Amino acid sequence: MFTSANFLVPNATVLVEIGVFAAVLGVVARFVLPRLRAAMDHRQEEIRSAIEATQRARQLLKTAELDYETRLSDARRQASAIIESARRVGAYLQAEARKQAKEEHDRIVARAQWDIDQATAVARDQLQQEPEDWTSTQSH
Amino acid sequence: MTPQIFAAPGQIEIGVHNTISLGGATFNIDTIAASLLAGIIVVGFGLYVRIRATDGVPHRTQLAWEMLVTTTERHFERTVGSTGRKVVPLAISLFAFILIANWLELVPSGSPKSLPPPTGDINLTVALAGLVILMVHGASLRARGLRGYLRHYLRPSPWLLPINFIEEMAKPVTLALRLFGNVFAGAVVAALILDLLPPHLASIPLLFWKLFAMCVAVVQAFLFALLTILYFQTALKPDEEPSSEEGHAAEHAGTDTPVSPASQGSVSIHTSSVPPER
Numbered sequence: 001m002f003t004s005a006n007f008l009v010p011n012a013t014v015l016v017e018i019g020v021f022a023a024v025l026g027v028v029a030r031f032v033l034p035r036l037r038a039a040m041d042h043r044q045e046e047i048r049s050a051i052e053a054t055q056r057a058r059q060l061l062k063t064a065e066l067d068y069e070t071r072l073s074d075a076r077r078q079a080s081a082i083i084e085s086a087r088r089v090g091a092y093l094q095a096e097a098r099k100q101a102k103e104e105h106d107r108i109v110a111r112a113q114w115d116i117d118q119a120t121a122v123a124r125d126q127l128q129q130e131p132e133d134w135t136s137t138q139s140h
Numbered sequence: 141m142t143p144q145i146f147a148a149p150g151q152i153e154i155g156v157h158n159t160i161s162l163g164g165a166t167f168n169i170d171t172i173a174a175s176l177l178a179g180i181i182v183v184g185f186g187l188y189v190r191i192r193a194t195d196g197v198p199h200r201t202q203l204a205w206e207m208l209v210t211t212t213e214r215h216f217e218r219t220v221g222s223t224g225r226k227v228v229p230l231a232i233s234l235f236a237f238i239l240i241a242n243w244l245e246l247v248p249s250g251s252p253k254s255l256p257p258p259t260g261d262i263n264l265t266v267a268l269a270g271l272v273i274l275m276v277h278g279a280s281l282r283a284r285g286l287r288g289y290l291r292h293y294l295r296p297s298p299w300l301l302p303i304n305f306i307e308e309m310a311k312p313v314t315l316a317l318r319l320f321g322n323v324f325a326g327a328v329v330a331a332l333i334l335d336l337l338p339p340h341l342a343s344i345p346l347l348f349w350k351l352f353a354m355c356v357a358v359v360q361a362f363l364f365a366l367l368t369i370l371y372f373q374t375a376l377k378p379d380e381e382p383s384s385e386e387g388h389a390a391e392h393a394g395t396d397t398p399v400s401p402a403s404q405g406s407v408s409i410h411t412s413s414v415p416p417e418r
Contacts, residue, residue: 007155010266012165016172017258017267024179024237029229032186035193036205042195 154328157261168261175258178241182233208232212369220373227372230275234268235365242323242357245330246350259360260323262316269316272368276311280375315367322360326353 157168189202198206212231216224238259245257258264281289293304330353333346 008262010263011159011168012162013168013171013261013263014267014270016167017175017264018271020172020175020179021233021237021268021271024182025230025233027183028186028233028236032190032205033209033229033232035190036202036209039193039195039198039202040206040209043198046195 154331155324157256168263170256171258171261171263174244174255175241175264177255178237178244178258181240182236185236208235212365215369216373220376224369224372224376227279227369230272231365231369234272234368235361238268238319238364239357239361242361243354245323245326245353245357257323257327259319260327262320265316265320266312268319268364269312272315272371273312276368276371276375277308279372283376311371315364319360319364322356326356 158170159166159168161167185201186205189205192199193202209228209232212228212235213225216228216231241259241264242257244255245260247255277289280292284292293301293308295304326349330346330349333349334342337345
């Protein structure tokens with residue numbers, strides 16, 4: 001069955017095989033792996049710097065968000081203060097205007113009353129001074 | 141003539157290769173051609189990735205290579221430290237080369253096979269295992285020095301020298317035979333299925349077997365690379381407890397610098413030669 005009885009005994013092929021593998025090893029070690037290593041290192045460096053940039057950006061974002069929140073709450077506080085003061089000013093102006101209007105009204109009413117009183121007095125005087133005239137006119 | 145239940149098993153030719161002889165040496169040209177093809181495929185994919193590699197979104201081939209590199213490097217760095225980085229190309233090349241070589245079994249190349257899986261020939265697996273083990277011992281020698289290297293055969297006790305020696309000898313043999321045995325057995329089973337069943341029935345079990353063999357190919361390639369990594373780990377790992385000499389040297393050095401357990405061996409040698417500054 002096993003036509004070759006000594007297939008477990010190596011022959012001169014061993015030397016050729018050593019050469020073949022040494023050549024493969026040489027090419028892989030000299031040409032392939034350094035290039036691969038460079039590519040891998042470069043990529044690793046890129047990933048590292050990208051992660052660092054992301055972390056920096058995240059930190060920046062957090063700071064910006066904090067700043068935004070602070071500014072927003074400041075603005076809200078300022079806005080409510082402005083509204084409050086505006087309301088106060090408005091109320092004051094309204095009260096003032098109302099007071100002025102009331103004074104004006106009173107003044108006008110008083111003036112009108114005075115005018116009426118004057119006119120009434122004048123009319124009454126005239127009536128008292130000229131009753132005869134009035135009666136003579138009636139007889140005619 | 142006795143009636144035969146199965147087809148003639150004599151047709152199955154196992155371990156037979158197309159050979160040529162050059163100066164008394166025999167070369168299996170089919171194995172050489174197949175391993176060259178596997179090598180060309182691996183190198184082709186590698187160079188394709190090199191040309192098309194991008195720093196941006198990687199394409200599938202690049203992603204596959206990168207996954208291989210990342211997994212291997214992570215494994216090494218977790219266990220051996222940065223010194224293990226030098227071994228990464230070897231582990232990756234082994235995995236890729238063995239995987240492609242194993243998968244050549246899936247290519248139907250007729251009978252006699254003109255394109256056998258080269259890992260089904262002991263020559264390739266012995267070559268790979270031998271190369272790996274030589275490199276492991278070389279790395280161990282460089283990392284520990286000759287004395288440290290020889291001394292590790294005597295750890296944890298000198299009585300264990302034969303066991304340690306056998307262990308070191310067994311490593312390349314098991315590494316080579318495991319891969320060879322698995323791929324070779326795959327080819328034998330495929331041949332048996334083809335031989336024992338009539339052609340119109342053989343294709344269905346053969347299909348399932350080839351799918352199974354595909355998974356086995358991945359596992360075996362992974363295992364070879366993993367064992368290589370493990371052997372290098374053992375070779376590069378500093379000894380867990382420093383010997384009494386080194387321990388004393390480290391104690392007497394009197395420096396305030398803490399000595400990490402990983403570098404204890406080498407540091408203690410340096411500090412022992414430098415006088416304390418106080």
